[in-house]
Amino acid sequence: MYKKLRSETLLAGVLGHEIGHVVKQHHLTIIKKSQAIDMGSTLFSKKLGKMKNEQAGQAVKTLVGSGAEIMARRLDKDVEYQADRTGGGVATLAGYDAYDLPMVLQEIGHASPNDSSVALLFKTHPHPDTRLATLGDSMGEQFDKYPEGKNVMDRFYRLKE
Secondary structure: OHHHOOOHHHHHHHHHHHHHHHHOOHHHHHHHHHHHHHHHHHHHHHHHHHHOOHHHHHHHHHHHHHHHHHHHHOOOHHHHHHHHHHHHHHHHHOOOOOOHHHHHHHHHHHOOOOOOOOHHHHHHOOOHHHHHHHHHHHHOOOOOOOOOOOOOHHHOOOOOO
């Protein structure tokens, strides 16, 4: 993802999004849900263990494994939208342009889902175009009152490819 960014201000938008997850404790919620799945799996497996039905036991493992993978690999769409809104505010309060995260989303939206730098993002997040539209609806013109933000192109370290 970092390779896709062209400036420090765009990085601030992305980091603001991630800070939004932390502030809103989204990953803590995922951990709690995962623990509940593990507890349910253990209890269910113990009950099935008494039945000694190997086929049923395998079905439970597959079902629980799939559920755990979904929990581990993706956050709820609403959580991503919330992190986008919070991230825009965080970046703006830090003095960066409020519209940098939308610029990142636009750029990612043009990328191919097979592009290795964003492939996981397409699997775990709503499509960038949808996020951009949702963010635009929620932001409206509320950030227009802030100054344009820092222009710090010369401080951004580009990775060599």
